[in-house]
Amino acid sequence: MQPRRVSPLVFVLAFTILALSGCFAPEDKPEPNEVFMEVGNVFVPQTIEVVAGTEVTWINKDGVPHTATADDGSWDSKYLNRGMDWSRTFDESGTYSYHCIPHAIEEGGEYRGMIGTVIVVDGNGSEGNMSSET
Numbered sequence: 001m002q003p004r005r006v007s008p009l010v011f012v013l014a015f016t017i018l019a020l021s022g023c024f025a026p027e028d029k030p031e032p033n034e035v036f037m038e039v040g041n042v043f044v045p046q047t048i049e050v051v052a053g054t055e056v057t058w059i060n061k062d063g064v065p066h067t068a069t070a071d072d073g074s075w076d077s078k079y080l081n082r083g084m085d086w087s088r089t090f091d092e093s094g095t096y097s098y099h100c101i102p103h104a105i106e107e108g109g110e111y112r113g114m115i116g117t118v119i120v121v122d123g124n125g126s127e128g129n130m131s132s133e134t
């Protein structure tokens with residue numbers, strides 16, 4: 001019986017692809033309602049758009065702690081270590097700017113560095129149809 005021969009190159013290529021993907025889970029990508037905190041102090045995606053009522057989950061994929069903290073201070077994940085997650089449901093449409101406390105600096109009300117944005121739109125497509133503006 002002929003032994004199955006697979007070129008060692010196949011293994012090398014497969015390993016390289018997995019290694020380059022950041023870890024050994026090839027499908028480790030954020031879901032539409034997820035934001036990853038990743039190596040290099042970045043939120044991925046940096047801007048996420050969701051329908052009102054969606055629960056957004058931040059997951060720390062990095063080895064150092066991060067936070068997701070609203071620029072206006074109205075919500076805060078507190079420090080998340082690797083593998084930890086935190087969720088918040090966005091019921092009101094609008095644009096929510098947030099940052100990571102240890103990796104962003106504030107200058108004149110604007111944050112720079114590890115920053116992100118959550119854009120919340122109305123589910124029925126009637127953006128701007130808020131109760132305050134009749």
Ligand SMILES: [Cu+2]
Nearest residue numbers: 066100103114
């Ligand atoms: Cu951070």
